[in-house]
Amino acid sequence: MQRRKFIRNATLGLAALGLSPTQSLLANQLLGSAGTFKVIRNNVGYYTEKGGTIGWLLSPQASVVIDTQFPEQSENLLSGLKTRQNFEQLDLLINTHHHGDHTGGNPVFAGLFKQHVAHANAKINQEISARKDDKLADILLPTETYTDTWAAQTGNEIVSLNYFGAGHTNGDSIIHFQNANVAHLGDLLFNRRFPYIDPGAGGNFKGWQKVLKKIRKYYDKDTIFIFGHAAENYPVTGSVADVEAMENYIKRLLQYVKKEKKKGTSLDQLVAKTTVIPKAEEWKYGERLRERNLRVAWDEV
Ligand SMILES: [Zn+2]
Known part of the structure; x- marks a missing residue:
């Protein structure tokens, strides 16, 4: 059995035993960790458990976390990072954009960072959606925002944020660890999986293609x-x-939908008959999002 599967099964087993979340967390720590830590290059790595991939930089001189998944995952991340290198406060907490699977764990870091940065629109979007759900009290908003570019030195690393326009949302940052040459793309990249797009928060495929x-x-x-x-x-x-x-x-999606629309195919017919996008067949996972992609593209062409 794969180690990850073993841990997941073991964790499910512990839940079945009726352990409290704290006890489960403790048990997860004893088992290793609930998610996967991986070093990418220099002191930069990623963490995956549930939600958008988290990026991190950790050295004796610097500590950065990009995105936070959900509270339980951020607790696991934090304890895992601290076993590698203890720190009092993060130098930087960064959010790639506002979606809940990237910002839901932010409150775990309350008081544990020097700066918390995101794009100005990401902050606005986060506030709007929390207000809509009546959850303003449960979120943690960035303390610092930017519009085009932002950079800071932390230890031996320079961390820069760039905004290249609306794509997945209208507030997606690309975060670059310049010396390690590792860049977190947030949800601007769904690897071989139908992407989520948020037109309500300014997302659009034509812009997204340009950003890429x-x-x-x-x-x-x-x-x-x-x-x-x-x-x-x-x-x-x-x-x-x-x-x-x-x-x-994205290019093939827009081409395909435009061609079908011209031919007189209705949107419902298009949704019913499409399993993959011609000339982009590697994207085949996620039926619900495939439909959403077709519907959003339909409005754009
Ligand atoms: Zn997203």
């Missing part, structure tokens, strides 16, 4: 990218070739 092109030109062949999500058995990190593949997916 800018990413491809701005970073380089040696850059390792962290992806917000990946299809099962696909990695959550990769290269510029994966950025190009995602850009191609």
Whole structure:
């Protein structure tokens, strides 16, 4: 049995024993950790458990966390990081964008960071959706925002944030650890999996395609990218070739929907008959999001 599966099964077993969340957390720590920690390059790595991939930098001189999944996952992340390198406060907490599977664990870090940064629109979006759900008291908003670019030095690393326009939402940051040359793309990249898009928060496919092109030109062949999500058995990190593949997916999606619309296919017919997008067949996971992609693209072409 794979180690991860073993841990998951063991954890489910502990839940079945009726352990409290704290006891379960303790048990998870004894078992190792609920999620997966992986070092990517230098002192930069990622953590996956449930929700959008978390990026981190941890050295004796610097500590950065990008995205927080949900509270339980952030607790696990925090205790896992501290066993590697103890720290009092993070230098930087960063959110790639506002969605709950990337910001839900923010409150776990209350009082545990020096700066908390996100794009200005991400902060607005986070506040709007929390107000809509009557959950303003449960969220933690960034303390600092930017509109085009932002950078800071922490230890030997320079961390820069870039905004290249609306795509997945209208507030997606790309976070670059310049010396390690690792960049977190947040949900601008769903690796071989139908992406979630949020038109209500300014997301649109045409813009998204442009943003991916800018990413491809701005970073380089040696850059390792962290992806917000990946299809099962696909990695959550990769290269510029994966950025190009995602850009191609969006291009083919728009082309396909436009052609079908012109031919007189109705939206419902299109949804019913489509399993994959021609010339982007690697994207085949997630029926619900496939339908959403078709519907959003329909409105754009
Ligand atoms: Zn998202």
